[in-house]
Structure formats: C-alpha cells, structure tokens
Amino acid sequence: MIPKKNIPRAIKKALAQPEYAFSNLFHRVIASIYYHLYDGISYAPETVSLFLTYKCNLRCFMCGQWGEEGIFKSYSPSTLKDLISLDDVGALVRELKRYKTNFTLFGGEPMLHPHWLEIVHLIKKNGLRCNIVTNGTFVGKYAKAIINSKLDEIIFSLDGPEEIHDKIRRVPNTFNRTINGFKKLKALKEQKKTKRPLVNINTTINELNYKYLEEIIEIARDIGAKM
Template structure:
C-alpha cells in the first residue's frame, strides 16, 4: 500500500473517532501543567483532577521477556508470594473509581499487567469503561489476541498497544518462548480481520518496539520488512531506548524518599538496573536505522519515542543525567496508577507499597488524590527540581 493509502486509512480512523485523536495528539493538559510547574506555579489543592488513569489489573504473565522490570532477568515480581500473584484488581472497584473521576474530566484509561488478557473479566472491563465514554487502550504482548479479537472490536476500545521486539528470531529470544512471535502475528491478523468484517477502523493497532541490547537495530529493520504490505497494524512506535538506571541512581532515590516519607526498602527500580553507557556505537546505528525506516513506503506509520531530534538518540545511552529537556514531570497531577491490590501510586513505573498514596479498597479515590501523602509527594518532586534521580529514562516522562 502506498503512503497515500496509509494516510487515507488513518484519516478514516480519525473521522470515525475524532475525540480520541484530538485528545492524544493535543496533550494540552500535560504540556500546560509541565509549563506551570517549571515556573513554580503549583496548581492549588482541589483544582486538578486526573485526565488519564493507569490500571495494572493483574500480576501474572505468560511470558518472561528478558528486559522486563516485572518478570524479566532482574524482574521484581519473582519476590511476590503466591497469594499476591493470584490477585486481580476487582471490576467493581475500578468502576467505583471511574464514577468518582468521570464527572471531573477523566478521559483516558490505559490497562496493563502482567499480561492484560489474562484478566478473567477483560471484555466486561472494556465494556464498562466505554459505557462511561472513556478512551480505552490495553497494553499486551499479543499472544492472546486471537481469542478475544471479535469481542474487543465489538467493545469499541479505541486503541491497542502490542509489544513486538524484533523479527521472529529476535522476538522469540527476548520473549524466551519459541511460539511468541507466531501467536502475536495471528492476533494482529485476527483484529484486522474483525475490523474489516464490521467495516470499522477502530481499535487503532499500535505495535511497539523497544530497543535493548537483546534485539538491536537489525532486528528492527527485519521486523519492518516482515510487517510491510500485510496490513497488520496502523502505527509502529519505536522506543529508541529501554528504561534503565544504575544502582547508585536507585539508592539516591531511596534516600530522598526516606527523607520525606520515612520509609525504606524501595525495590521496584531494581528491575531496571542496567548500564548502557557502552552502547554509543549501537545508538548511532539506531539513529540511522530510524532515519532510513521513516523514508520507506510502508503501509504503517513509523513513529519514534522519545520525541527528540534523532541526532540526540546516542545521549539516551551515554549520558543518563540528561533529562531530554524535560524539567518537571506533570504525571502526579494528571495520571495516577492503581495497582492490582488497589494501591495508588503517583508513578506508573516505580510502584512500591511503602510509597503507596492509599488504597481504593479502603477509601474513596479522591480522598487519596487530595490526601496528605500525595501532597507530600508533589512537594518532594517540586523541592527536588521537578524530577527525581530515577526519572530520566522513565517511559511516562519520555513519552510526554
């Protein structure tokens, strides 16, 4: 399909779902809040509410991806006991939070795990969220999509984020499962087929590739060539770098948190400890590969994150202290995370129970949102200059 054909297909999706595209492309709340924070214009208590909600609905996963901070080589979920791993975030609890927040401007819900589609009421969750007129995007490894393709299209979700980390050989190596790539491709085929059967252009199918030392540039190029012309996706998002940090960075974060909250033993960051400072030559190749891919006449749109000039990609690896020019994180004012056990966190990535803001199984969400612990966290962030030591490669920061 020519580039013109691709743009025509994407335009049809925009016409079918204009509110969604207006929200995700404009991102006005994030930009405006970040600017205010940078000028020390802190929003007054009671004047700001979440526009986006991140739900981690299940801990379990059917894969063990090498770079995953949950179940990967250094993943932290291996330390969870059996009882905790069997929990799920209850549907009625989620709906209670949604009913609190929808009247105050909640627009978007991201859903993740673990593996999202292992959640036993996943379709019911989609249906409930759409009844409240929310934008819905599940994140998935794609291996269970074939089973649910028709139902998820009928549920009317807006987008689906499918992780694919290379061509078949590289992807299966990263996933540590020889069957992973084929099942994910079958899932993508099933979703597109169900869309066409219903004459729909939603959900938007977004495939996400994350660059790590486990896959590298050649696997990205091979993946694009394998996907080309098959009509399996709308957008390929290339995450130019993984989430990573040093042990010293994590320990510096722990000291700051102990100062403000009097808690110790935060470990979520340990799932991302890695040293990519030796990756400079590969990073230059990443830059050139993305440039090359953006010139290709693929039947999907190629997008890269973070949104920085391509020439600056090597700095993502060689200089961890570089903050990409993002000086203040707006997420604690706009985008809370609710974990499987109901704990509420101001950051999606670094969720440690000692740093929970409160639990939605025990109190209303807005009491937590405007509570003392959330206020202390926002004050801590402000007094530390808008970012914490572990923030510089966090996906929530780099994707804004």
C-alpha cells in the same frame, strides 16, 4: 510543551485520532488554568493506568517484572493472586467520568485478568477512552470480542522477526501466535468496516534486535499497526 522534534509525529497522531487529540488538548488547557487559579492544585488526571494482574504467560529476558532481574519473582504466591476488582474499577470510572479521563489497562498481561473484557465494556459504556498494553498473545483468541467491545487502541510488544522475538520472549511460537492474532483482528476490522481498535507497537531495543528495526517496521505495517 511538545519538543520541536516530536511535532510532526504529534500532528500525524492527531490526524489519525482527532477526537482523542482534541480531548487531550482541552484537558491540558483546563489543567493549566486550574493549576494557576487554585494555587498549584492539580486538575483531575488526563489518564489513569489500571494494573489488572501480576500474571504473565511470557518471560521476556529484559522485563522488570518477570525477566532475569524481575521483581515479581520475589513476591509471595498470595500477592501474585491479587487482582483489581470490577467493583473498584466501576467506582473509579464513575468518579472520573465527568472529567473525561482516559484509561489504560496493563499488567502483567492484562488479558489474563478473568474480567478484563468486562472492564473494557464498563469504561466504554461510560463514554471514556480505553487502551490496553499487551504482549499480544491473546489477541487472536479474543479478536471478535475486542472489536465488539469498542476498545480504542491496542499497544503490543514486537521485538523482532520470528527467531529474535521468540528468543527475547523465551516462549516458543510466541511470534506466530501474536502475528496471526493481529492478522485475524485486521481481517475482522476490514469485514466490519471499522478502524477500532487502532494498533500500535512497543519495541525494547537491545543487543539482540537492534539490527532488525527495519524488519520490525515492515512486520508492524503488515498487520495494520500505525507507524
């Protein structure tokens, strides 16, 4: 059940993405029926998250992967080179296609996977929803390809205005690179008269950015993120 305080947000999201909302509702109803009819055996997953790569081009201080206490720092070079294969993704997509399972791509930085766009095309070709969670630094580079891929949604990290964002990311010019990329994406979407991909933000509130939340909202609105 949705908590009462989250109902307005859920309604707003459903109005923005009616097909997605209906699909999720249908899936949850079927899952509930399946659970009760088959002695607690679960239905197919509503969403599958694919971890594409350990690699990341940023070193955000609070990140549990590559930050100050990041676990990936202790991994061997051979482990860090591991990538999910296109064949494995294809097999999974074909298996779950009939259940209309949603796919979310993440990492590391998923756009560092050499075949991430092919993975998006594969998922979309099979009629399934595909989202990506990214730091946003490669959106400008791939803006045209992203729109052509029919990717449904981009969720990217925005943690403050320029100085704060770059301080958290610990790589110079990250803010400008990211924001300019999303402005390019927004312009291309307007040019092609398409709403896809939808853009949403993730913000990790911490001691460096908690005073800048209103600015973060304004920046997000300026690049076309859904608020």
